[in-house]
Amino acid sequence: MTEIADKKRGITVGIFIFIGLAIFLIGILTLGGQKKTFVKSFTVNVVFDDIQGLKVGNNVWFSGVKVGTIKKIQFFGTSQVQVFLSIEEAAHQYIHKDAKASINSDGLIGNKIIVIDGGSPKFPFVEDGDRLQVNKTLSTDDMMKTLQTNNKNLVDITTDFKILARNLVEGKGAAGALLADEQIAEDFKAMVANLETTAVSTNKMAKELNSFTAKMNTKGGLADKLFTDTAVFAKLESSVNEFQQTATAAAKLTENLKAASAKLNANDNALGLMLNDKQTAEQLKVIMRNLETSSQKLDEDLEALQHNFLLRGYFKKKAKEEAK
Amino acid sequence: MFYELYLVYQFIIKFFKEVFLPPYEGKEIMRQCYQVGYRSLALISLTGFITGIVFTKQSRPSLAEFGATSWLPSLVGIALLRTLAPLLTALISAGKVGSSIGAELGSMKVTEQIDAMEVSATNPFKFLVVSRVLATTITIPILTFYTALVGLLGSFVNVAMFEETSFSGFISSSLESITFLDIIASTIKAILFGFTIGMVGCYQGFNSSKGTEGVGKAANSSVVIGMFLVFIEEVLATQITFLFRT
Numbered sequence: 001m002t003e004i005a006d007k008k009r010g011i012t013v014g015i016f017i018f019i020g021l022a023i024f025l026i027g028i029l030t031l032g033g034q035k036k037t038f039v040k041s042f043t044v045n046v047v048f049d050d051i052q053g054l055k056v057g058n059n060v061w062f063s064g065v066k067v068g069t070i071k072k073i074q075f076f077g078t079s080q081v082q083v084f085l086s087i088e089e090a091a092h093q094y095i096h097k098d099a100k101a102s103i104n105s106d107g108l109i110g111n112k113i114i115v116i117d118g119g120s121p122k123f124p125f126v127e128d129g130d131r132l133q134v135n136k137t138l139s140t141d142d143m144m145k146t147l148q149t150n151n152k153n154l155v156d157i158t159t160d161f162k163i164l165a166r167n168l169v170e171g172k173g174a175a176g177a178l179l180a181d182e183q184i185a186e187d188f189k190a191m192v193a194n195l196e197t198t199a200v201s202t203n204k205m206a207k208e209l210n211s212f213t214a215k216m217n218t219k220g221g222l223a224d225k226l227f228t229d230t231a232v233f234a235k236l237e238s239s240v241n242e243f244q245q246t247a248t249a250a251a252k253l254t255e256n257l258k259a260a261s262a263k264l265n266a267n268d269n270a271l272g273l274m275l276n277d278k279q280t281a282e283q284l285k286v287i288m289r290n291l292e293t294s295s296q297k298l299d300e301d302l303e304a305l306q307h308n309f310l311l312r313g314y315f316k317k318k319a320k321e322e323a324k
Numbered sequence: 325m326f327y328e329l330y331l332v333y334q335f336i337i338k339f340f341k342e343v344f345l346p347p348y349e350g351k352e353i354m355r356q357c358y359q360v361g362y363r364s365l366a367l368i369s370l371t372g373f374i375t376g377i378v379f380t381k382q383s384r385p386s387l388a389e390f391g392a393t394s395w396l397p398s399l400v401g402i403a404l405l406r407t408l409a410p411l412l413t414a415l416i417s418a419g420k421v422g423s424s425i426g427a428e429l430g431s432m433k434v435t436e437q438i439d440a441m442e443v444s445a446t447n448p449f450k451f452l453v454v455s456r457v458l459a460t461t462i463t464i465p466i467l468t469f470y471t472a473l474v475g476l477l478g479s480f481v482n483v484a485m486f487e488e489t490s491f492s493g494f495i496s497s498s499l500e501s502i503t504f505l506d507i508i509a510s511t512i513k514a515i516l517f518g519f520t521i522g523m524v525g526c527y528q529g530f531n532s533s534k535g536t537e538g539v540g541k542a543a544n545s546s547v548v549i550g551m552f553l554v555f556i557e558e559v560l561a562t563q564i565t566f567l568f569r570t
Binding site: 006009010012013016017019020021023024027028030031032034035037057111 | 351354355357358361362365462463465466467469470472473495496499500501502503504507511
């Protein structure tokens with residue numbers, strides 16, 4: 001019974017230890033797979049002026065794929081740093097001898113990584129021990145310097161704006177006066193109102209002009225004929241010429257009338273004398289009165305003559321002929 | 325105090341002498357492995373799982389402030405594999421196993437069972453101490469691997485609740501910042517913790533006195549001194565690992 005219990009216990013302990021060791025081994029293998037530890041690799045190196053905190057074990061990326069890790073870092077020359085990259089053999093056929101390496105960041109604040117671009121196909125593939133060229137990129141420090149310059153510019157701009165705003169508030173300058181002076185504001189308001197009215201009028205005028213031009217462009221209309229019909233134009237020209245001649249004749253007539261009226265106003269002729277001299281008018285009146293009296297008397301004399309025996313036969317004869 | 329240190333030194337030397345010399349107490353070692361390892365698995369797994377969930381949950385707001393919640397698996401991976409898994413396992417074991425060994429050996433000492441073993445030509449040191457220390461030294465690293473895995477599972481459960489991720493993607497991200505040095509250092513640390521817990525428990529139990537009071541004292545001292553030494557070793561191990569890392 002004890003032996004069976006011991007065996008059972010032994011199996012349990014065996015399974016317990018086996019699973020524990022399996023977890024450990026799987027962890028090691030997974031980690032090794034991630035770190036490319038058990039993958040055949042080759043080494044290339046790059047010499048940087050500044051490695052920006054790159055560490056052994058950091059990743060090497062090629063086209064966004066992890067292809068290796070940083071194997072070793074050492075000083076080179078006077079102040080440069082030589083970085084040895086362990087790259088998996090599978091990536092060998094994509095990296096050419098003119099490939100460039102740059103230090104980048106895994107995310108904005110992530111770990112430092114080395115990024116390799118593939119180079120051009122004209123060049124052969126890299127070999128173990130080759131040195132890659134450096135692709136200089138903007139570092140965070142460079143970006144911070146640019147940002148600092150921008151900040152200074154921003155401070156200058158805001159200072160200028162501050163002065164400008166103060167002047168505006170105090171009513172200095174044309175813009176300040178415009179904002180601060182009530183009279184100018186009223187004038188400006190009136191001006192805007194006028195402008196508005198003008199705009200309405202202009203709009204109306206434009207509409208009317210539009211309508212007018214539309215009418216002018218109507219086929220068969222007067223304006224259209226004027227602009228397009230040559231016969232009408234010729235007639236119009238002829239009429240204008242005749243009108244001009246008439247005007248010239250009328251001008252002459254006017255001149256003659258003017259001369260006649262001038263003569264009528266003068267006293268050196270009979271009509272002028274008659275129209276202008278009172279004495280002559282009086283005399284004419286007397287003459288006319290005398291003539292009237294004379295004609296009455298003559299009328300009476302002739303009546304009397306008809307009844308005269310010498311002429312009575314003639315008048316009777318004439319009456320008979322008229323009666324026939 | 326210095327005499328005490330000398331006794332401890334002698335105790336450790338005796339262990340290394342006995343461990344390689346036959347006869348080997350295989351059955352007893354296996355029985356102790358069962359008691360120390362398998363019987364602690366449920367407690368350790370539960371603690372590890374809860375730690376994974378809680379650590380991830382507590383870390384999330386800080387990382388979310390930077391919009392870096394995608395770093396959670398990496399953070400949890402570093403924390404668990406470098407420190408939490410070995411330390412947590414060691415502390416739980418110091419409480420559960422260390423006190424048990426101290427009390428067991430203490431009561432055997434008080435009831436003169438150890439003396440009786442000597443009389444019956446059985447090497448009590450080899451049978452009681454070597455087997456227990458070996459059991460703790462073997463099983464605590466194994467328990468540490470379990471804790472790490474279960475802790476990562478707990479973390480994954482929390483991460484999967486908020487972000488869409490697969491378990492393989494999560495494990496891959498967790499191991500991203502882990503190096504072989506971390507794994508080796510943690511394993512060595514766990515072995516050291518196991519050895520320390522076993523040694524402290526056995527020493528306190530083996531040298532207990534004053535009757536039943538001594539048994540309680542031995543159990544208590546096993547836990548307190550065991551935990552204290554685990555923390556001291558953790559600090560030293562971190563410093564030494566850091567030296568290797570740079």
